[in-house]
Amino acid sequence: MRSLRQRLLLWQIGALVAAAALEGLITYQLAWDGFNRSRDSVLQSIAYSVVRHGLRPPPGAASPSPPAPTTAPDTPEGPAQDLGHFTTQIWTAQGRLVYSSVVGGGPPLQAPGLNVANWNGEDWRVYTLAERDQIVQVAVTNADRLARFGELLPGLLAPLGVLVLVMWLLMQAAVNKALAPLNAWGRDLRRREGGELHAVGTAALPEELVPLGDALNQLLARVEALLGSQRALLADAAHELNTPLAAVKLQAQLARRSGEATRTAALDELDRGIERATHLVAQLLQMARLEPGVREREPRPLRLDILAAGVVAAFSARADQRGIDLGLAPSDAAWVAGDEEDLRVLLNNLVDNALRHAPHGGRVDVQARTEGGRVRLTVDDNGPGIPEADRERATRRFVRLDGSTAPGSGLGLSIVARVVAQHGGALTLAEREGGGLSVRVELPAAPESR
Known part of the structure; x- marks a missing residue:
């Protein structure tokens, strides 16, 4: 059962039925006890009335035989027909029955x-x-008493x-x-267009639903920020491309249009332009792949x-072409828990960024240590290097610092x-x-490295 309304109603009606059953049982028991006390009081009243107004055997007289009953003759159905009446008996002090309202004498003498x-x-x-x-x-059958009580139960x-x-x-x-x-939230959200991500109202909500409303508004705010980021990324990417x-x-x-003398230089410049576009597209794809989901x-x-050693080996040919000393400094067995593809993207962008900014004949060192x-x-x-005032801004997308002459799109450090x-x-x-830039990445160590 997935309906919240049905669950609430089911639990409530279950509790109500259980409470009603318990109340009915208690009411039945209290009413039955009260009814019995009332009927017992009637028995006592009849007995005292008989004592005051009933038959009395003559003193010293022989015990007569039981007088004829005042009721109908005893038949097989006589006692059943008499269930609605009280049965009265009179005994002598010596325990001899002298009167009975039913044929057969009635119940035996009791204490x-x-x-x-x-x-x-x-x-x-x-x-x-x-x-x-x-x-x-004075006596009455329990069956008669129960029948009389049953007539009161419906009421x-x-x-x-x-x-x-x-x-x-x-x-x-x-x-x-x-x-x-x-329900109002559902109607409001269904009526909204795709770009309407403003917060839902929570002022009139019950106290228990306010956290849900706040969570929904936070989600809408995150979605709006994500869509805004995507729109900005598309606009920046279109501009950069x-x-x-x-x-x-x-x-x-x-x-x-060039002649043979200038065509080679034009084609070289064309290659560099294609390389820049290819690099930008590759980084855009990397950025897109890092999005959640x-x-x-x-x-x-x-x-x-x-x-890191594999990435250094992959960039070694490019470093040699530019005359840059690229190498892996002495490192530890650095275990981390992460996604291999994402970490490879991180290393590729760090090494690529370093090679773009290092001068001809410069040096790039990569090292992994466990601390x-x-x-x-x-x-x-x-x-x-990067001036201290610009370091935070350098990690944003499509940010190229003033005075930078190295080719690039401004996405490398953002991806990292x-x-x-x-x-x-x-x-x-x-x-x-000694001058230059040092990029340091600290990651939690995996259990194997401890």
Whole structure:
């Protein structure tokens, strides 16, 4: 059952029925006890009335035979027909029956007070009174008493049934009213267009629903921020792609119109433009793949130093072409828990960024060390570095610092910052000893490294 309304109503009606059943049981028991006390009081009243106004045997007279009953003759159905009447008996002080209102004598003589006796296969409620040299006994069958009580039950339990019905209707109304804000939210959200992500109202909500409303508003705010970020990314990407593509088109036109002497230079410039566009597209794809939900990540323990060695080897040819000394400094067996593809993207962007800014004949060092419960990855270059005031801004998308002459799109450090955040790490940009930039990435160490 997935309906919240049905669950609430089911639990409430279940509790109501259980409470009503318990109340009915208690009411039945109290009413039965009161009815019995009332009927016992009637037995006593009849016994005292018989003592005051009934028959009295003559003193010293022989005990007469039991007088004829005042009721109908005894037949097989006589006692059953007499169930609606009290049975009266008079005994002498010596215990001899002198009068009975039923044929057959009635229940046997009992001790003074209230008793239960069995006669003719039926249980009788008997009150016995010994007074004025005689014993008076008044009795009624338990079956008759139960039948009389059964006639009263509908009047006792009918109000309880009406109460249950009224409570059920009130509960339905209360549940519908309590869930009305959720229905209003649903109608409001269904009417909205795709870009309408403003917060829902929570002022009129019950106290229990305010956290839900706040959580929904936070979600809407995050979705709005994400869509805004995506729109900004598309706008920036279109702007950044426009420049290299325009340059490619221009160089292609120049190459077509140039003579043999200048065509080679134009084609070289065309290659560089294509390379810049290709690099930008590749970084845009990397940025897109880092968005939540784009792909399923598989964090697992891996050696960051081995991964760094593979990236250094992959960039070694490019470093040699530019005359840059690229190498892996002495490193530890640095175990981290992360997604291998994302960490490879991080290393690729750090090394690529360092090679772009390092001068010809410069140096780029990569190192992975384990310090306590953290793994520190460091990529140093002896390029121009980044002024301290611009280091925070340098990790934003499409930010190119003033005075930078190195080709690039301004996405490298932004991609690195995204990967570090997803792995619960920290990114620090610092000045390298001797000049240049030192990029430090700290990640939680995996259990194998401790």
